[in-house]
Amino acid sequence: MNRNRFLFVAVVLALLWSLVPIYWFCRMALLTPLEIQQYPWPLFPRAPNVASFWNIFGYDYILSDGTRVPASGQANQIIRGLFDSIVVSCIVTLLTLLAVLPLAYVFARLEFRFKSVLLFAILLSVALPPVSTLIPFYAMYIRIGLSGTLTGLVIVDLTITVPFVAWMLIGYFRNLPPIERLARVDGYGRLAAFVQLVIPLAKSGIAVAAVIAFLFAWNEYTYALVLVNGSTANTLPTAISGFLFQDPQPANLAASVVVTIIPPALVAYFLQRHVGEMNLVDPVR
Numbered sequence: 478m479n480r481n482r483f484l485f486v487a488v489v490l491a492l493l494w495s496l497v498p499i500y501w502f503c504r505m506a507l508l509t510p511l512e513i514q515q516y517p518w519p520l521f522p523r524a525p526n527v528a529s530f531w532n533i534f535g536y537d538y539i540l541s542d543g544t545r546v547p548a549s550g551q552a553n554q555i556i557r558g559l560f561d562s563i564v565v566s567c568i569v570t571l572l573t574l575l576a577v578l579p580l581a582y583v584f585a586r587l588e589f590r591f592k593s594v595l596l597f598a599i600l601l602s603v604a605l606p607p608v609s610t611l612i613p614f615y616a617m618y619i620r621i622g623l624s625g626t627l628t629g630l631v632i633v634d635l636t637i638t639v640p641f642v643a644w645m646l647i648g649y650f651r652n653l654p655p656i657e658r659l660a661r662v663d664g665y666g667r668l669a670a671f672v673q674l675v676i677p678l679a680k681s682g683i684a685v686a687a688v689i690a691f692l693f694a695w696n697e698y699t700y701a702l703v704l705v706n707g708s709t710a711n712t713l714p715t716a717i718s719g720f721l722f723q724d725p726q727p728a729n730l731a732a733s734v735v736v737t738i739i740p741p742a743l744v745a746y747f748l749q750r751h752v753g754e755m756n757l758v759d760p761v762r
């Protein structure tokens with residue numbers, strides 16, 4: 478009974494931790510300009526409206542009382558940032574899976590020299606804070622001309638997603654039954670067994686890996702702020718930060734934050750049935 482109570486309290490706290498910020502931004506985005514100026518803000522919008530969602534995409538909005546809410550001056554950056562974030566996140570997710578699937582399979586199923594040392598190197602890459610490599614990347618990008626480009630941002634995002642996803646999938650591949658041995662008896666080559674048998678069997682882990690890679694790339698802010706901010710390769714997180722340096726526009730800021738939640742939420746929703754099937758084990762065991 479005590480265990481069930483503890484579990485219930487933990488679930489409630491987790492839900493509050495996750496849902497209260499989302500509710501707060503959704504509420505703020507639906508407030509009228511007059512309600513935004515009030516203090517304290519009403520707990521629930523008295524006259525909910527979607528003006529801020531239209532404003533951040535460059536459209537004026539007329540409220541029910543005839544008040545005109547003008548488009549945000551940050552609209553072009555938001556639109557461009559949304560497009561760039563989708564492009565970068567999709568490319569990073571695809572390249573991460575292409576690089577990590579064979580890498581994780583080799584580390585999980587094969588024995589070779591210096592395997593433990595290389596595993597430790599992957600773990601070290603996961604533990605390394607991104608900000609510690611920010612200055613070297615910036616200096617290198619300035620020198621080779623990748624600063625302010627989506628290509629440069631994709632490359633630097635891969636340095637985050639590849640080690641983390643690799644470390645995760647190594648454990649997952651280790652937990653799969655050794656079906657490729659039987660396949661090789663039936664005449665399959667190692668590559669054919671990997672592509673035709675192991676990958677379909679590991680689709681649950683691959684789905685989770687894709688979600689994690691997408692979320693890392695979508696939410697990445699530190700590198701984007703320094704390497705591409707202010708350029709035509711601006712991403713959505715850095716575009717949203719522009720609201721902090723202009724006249725206060727809390728409703729538009731909140732609407733932009735809500736928009737950033739939608740793509741990763743859709744990705745997680747369509748792949749959610751695979752998430753519960755994921756069973757991780759320690760890859761160095």
